[in-house]
Amino acid sequence: MNLAQYLVKRAKRFPNKTAVRCGSDTITFRELDIRSNRLADGLRDLGLEPGDRALVVMPASIDRIAVFFALAKAGLVEVPADCAVDPETLSHIVEETSPKIFIGAETHLETVRTVFSARQGPSIRLARGVSTESEFINLESVLSNRPEYPLYAADDDDTVTVLYTGGLRGVMLTHGNFASICSAWSMINGDGDPDTVVLGAVPLCHPYGITGLLNISMYQGQTIELFQEFSAENIVDALEREHRSMLYVLPDMLEPLISATRRRSLRPGSPACCIVAGVLPSPKGWERLHQLFKGEIYDVYGMPEAPLCAAGSSGIASKPGSVGRFVPGCRARVVDDELRDLPSGGTGELLLKGPGVMKGYLNRHEETKRILENGWLHTGDTARVDEEGYLYLVNRASAW
Incomplete structure (x- = not known):
């Protein structure tokens, strides 16, 4: 089963209930389901396929959770890294995982830019809050207008995330x-x-x-x-x-x-x-x-x-x-x-x-x-x- 089914089911049962609150920002279960659907659809339009890996460096936010479920819905594999990650560690993660896409936030791009300038990074680079002049694509512009998205039919053994340990495995x-x-x-x-x-x-x-x-x-x-x-x-x-x-x-x-x-x-x-x-x-x-x-x-x-x-x-x-x-x-x-x-x-x-x-x-x-x-x-x-x-x-x- 695809674990994103949990969000889909909660959106049907508690559509108007607050799913996530972060500071003054809130989103309901139905809104979160739709937002993650639109992002999953947009990622598919970018040519990503099930099994492709996505490097994610984002602070806690509503969009961070939407990204997690969008990737799961599309059958993509999330590779999360801490916002305080050092360049050496991030470079190792990029080399080992060969991500097809990067998703981040404008507030936490300094180390990412350093690593990507020194080595080949993913060709698709998205970031929340960046301007049109940035080398990163604004995350909001990728969202499709379609509120529905067919869940990828994941097997139980399909990888959904790759977590890096202190030993860099x-x-x-x-x-x-x-x-x-x-x-x-x-x-x-x-x-x-x-x-x-x-x-x-x-x-x-x-x-x-x-x-x-x-x-x-x-x-x-x-x-x-x-x-x-x-x-x-x-x-x-x-x-x-x-x-x-x-x-x-x-x-x-x-x-x-x-x-x-x-x-x-x-x-x-x-x-x-x-x-x-x-x-x-x-x-x-x-x-x-x-x-x-x-x-x-x-x-x-x-x-x-x-x-x-x-x-x-x-x-x-x-x-x-x-x-x-x-x-x-x-x-x-x-x-x-x-x-x-x-x-x-x-x-x-x-x-x-x-x-x-x-x-x-x-x-x-x-x-x-x-x-x-x-x-x-x-x-x-x-x-x-x-x-x-x-x-x-x-x-x-x-x-x-």
């Missing part, structure tokens, strides 16, 4: 990967409250941002509020304003948020749910978070190669020091140096298998064979799993 994630992740999260957390506003401080080029904000939130029909840059004060403002909110954060955002909330008083139960990726929880850590955030707190374990593997919540049966249980569909083994399975409680390398595990590394066949030996992802993380299936991380080699 391109992780290929598929339509099927994200579909399984959305389904697994709903099994854990229910179908979600459609009145919940999801506060997204996580960059949309980050595995956690793509998984939680672009996919799970759309799957559950929730309004997304984007922040163009991380500001603890702005997030606390939103927490005070929204009656029901879900907050996605990364570990390095916690201390500024804790400091900001100490200076102000949040209403009880705000946020209704706080989801933290990459934290190794401790009893004191849970207690500290609960003193500030009175709602349910989830700790999520994942990595670019498998964005959602395990989740633990203070609101369900949990154990101190554990990141929770594996999500539905995710199988796990803990093995010794000889790849022999260890009994419950044994400490060794964690191996994972399931529909949420990546397709492989782009252009790295031998490395893919090694890390996905017999379909089992070698995480490099040292862990143990108790008799009840709770995961405890001893040492992390993988990272978001």
Whole structure:
């Protein structure tokens, strides 16, 4: 299935509901569906074909989300990069992915221009907000006048995005990967409250941002509020304003948020749910978070190669020091140096298998064979799993 179906379905069910809010800009689900259709149609008119790759360097915005779904609708593969990417890293990404098109924003073109002037870049270059004199084509001019677009009939194994890790390897994630992740999260957390506003401080080029904000939130029909840059004060403002909110954060955002909330008083139960990726929880850590955030707190374990593997919540049966249980569909083994399975409680390398595990590394066949030996992802993380299936991380080699 094409994951853009989530947007199509929400546009039919909640046509006039706000889908995305970013500053003073808002767009409804129906408007977002139409805008992404017009862009997908325009990209087809430019001669792009399913499977072609699109390099995307854009800040958080409504158009950033429209671009993601337009590319999926057209069967194109998004290659997102951080707006703060350095020239060397971006040059490597361009060389390895050979994108047919670039999509960006006028405010973040300096590094892109540097890289494109030094090497051959994509021949089609679009950017939001550029003038007619620019070497980039204004994104708005590419949108067609046709509000409907037939979804590309994607197979579950079709790549939808290539995410670059700290090791500069391109992780290929598929339509099927994200579909399984959305389904697994709903099994854990229910179908979600459609009145919940999801506060997204996580960059949309980050595995956690793509998984939680672009996919799970759309799957559950929730309004997304984007922040163009991380500001603890702005997030606390939103927490005070929204009656029901879900907050996605990364570990390095916690201390500024804790400091900001100490200076102000949040209403009880705000946020209704706080989801933290990459934290190794401790009893004191849970207690500290609960003193500030009175709602349910989830700790999520994942990595670019498998964005959602395990989740633990203070609101369900949990154990101190554990990141929770594996999500539905995710199988796990803990093995010794000889790849022999260890009994419950044994400490060794964690191996994972399931529909949420990546397709492989782009252009790295031998490395893919090694890390996905017999379909089992070698995480490099040292862990143990108790008799009840709770995961405890001893040492992390993988990272978001």
